[in-house]
Amino acid sequence: MTEHLDYTATPEDEGARLDKVLATAWPEQSRSRIKALIEDGHLIVNDQPVRKMSSKVKQGDLFHLIIPPAEAATPEPEDIKLDVLYEDDDLLVINKPAGMVVHPAAGNESGTLVNALLAHCGDSLSGIGGVKRPGIVHRLDKDTSGAMVVAKNDTAHRALSTLFSEDKENIDRAYLAVVWGVPRPLSGDIEGNIGRSPRNRKKMTVLKTTGKHALTHYKTLQSRDDSLASLVECRLSTGRTHQIRVHMTHIGHSLVCDPVYGRNKNLQKCNLEAQGVLNAFNKQALHARTLGFVHPRTGSYISTTAPLPDDLLALINSLNLSEGIV
Helix, strand or coil, X not given: CCEEEEEECCHHHCCCEHHHHHHHHCCCCCHHHHHHHHHCCCEEEXXXXXXXXXXXXXXXXXXXXXXXXXXXXXXXXXXXXXXXXXXXXXXXXXXXXXXCCCCXXXXXXCCCHHHHHHHHHHHHHCCCCCCXXXXXXXXXXXXXXXXXXXXXXXXXXXXXXXXXXXXXXXXXXXXXXXXXXXXXXXXXXXXXXXXXXXXXXXXXXXXXXXXXXXXXXXXXXXXXXXXXXXXEEEEECCCCCCHHHHHHHHCCCCECCCCCCCXXXXXXXXXXXXXXXXXXXXXXXXXXXXXXXXXXXXXXXXXXXXXXXXXXXXXXXXXXXXXXXX
């Protein structure tokens, strides 16, 4: 299906190169992809086609990008070892490592979870959920580790997709997050619509009147004596993009080392050992630890726990928060 994207240049865009502005306006599209679309005549600026990437932008310029349907490229199986937490004839739950992209896209055509699944499951995944996303029911951000369920047949895929989109009360998704400061109260609900930030298109944010409803339940498991940082458990009632990262930032407690939503503003207050660990940890401190759901065929309850990766465990230990892990 053809996709249409619109954007109106802001005062901050005045005088900037067209390719830079559009890469920021539509961060889900790679710069190389935008360049190719422009060169093929798919960009309309103020009702006129534009093909020059270096054109300067003026405040109020109206951009309309036409994205034709992608040509279905069949991902290739790759022998990538998977950490399998549960598996049967209908589905499997894996512990996705941080840094692994879930499905192929421009710039990430190989080395993805889909490539690994095709090798692990063989022909059973063919056609389930689409050529580019075979078996995928939900996703984790590239740099978020933890438990993910994958369907092996159409029946399981339909049932699990419905469960994740319409029946979230019967899914248990618990994440461990390391955040700056101590949330007050120590436990509670964060509710606020999430949508793309009007100020920075690369970010999601809490919006008052637009966006999609989002609800996060949080509980502080342990805090440092100096209130510098805390280990928090977050459970999701909805599944919005960057939900935990956005909601925790919204209440003033961004995730440690989050490159998009947080800063290591308290880094200098840590001891030298912790500073070294934090400087080397270049992703958000977030892990999908628990995933539980009703099996779509047997009706039995499946509960899985994904072990913490070594680097996140080292970060938690360096901040003296390991007693919160039960």
